[in-house]
Amino acid sequence: MQYGLISLFPLQITRLFGLVRVIEPVQVFDGRASSWVLVVRGRGFTKVLRDEPLPASSLIRPDGWNTPRPLQFPSEQVAMAYARSMGLLPQRTNLGIKE
Known part of the structure; x- marks a missing residue:
């Protein structure tokens, strides 16, 4: 299925x-490799979190730098850490400490 994109604001x-x-976080396959995206399920909608490119990113990606695309992560843990850092998920309350 194809889902629309939603910005952070x-x-x-x-x-x-x-x-x-x-x-x-949900794993997606684009034919070559897999990556993880954040899926937002709400009341009456399901969207994927959109990547917000920086204005200077046209130096990095000259072809279509401003086209909408999902925010992709290399692993599920990185996606969860990003969501927690942006305040989208609650912070971890227990941390594993080695003694």
């Missing part, structure tokens, strides 16, 4: 109004 607004049910 509208996502925060929908969370404020209580329209977001769950944000979860």
Whole structure:
């Protein structure tokens, strides 16, 4: 299935109004390799978190740098860490400490 994209600001607004049910990492395959994206499931919608390119990123990706694309992560742990750092998921309450 194909899902639409949602930017971080509208996502925060929908969370404020209580329209977001769950944000979860999902593995996707693009034919060559797999990556992870954050899927937002809400009341009446399912969207994928959009990558917000920096204005100077045209130096890195000259072809279509401003086209909408999903924010991709190399692993599930990196996706979860990003979601926690942006305030999309609650912070971890227990940490594993070796003694």
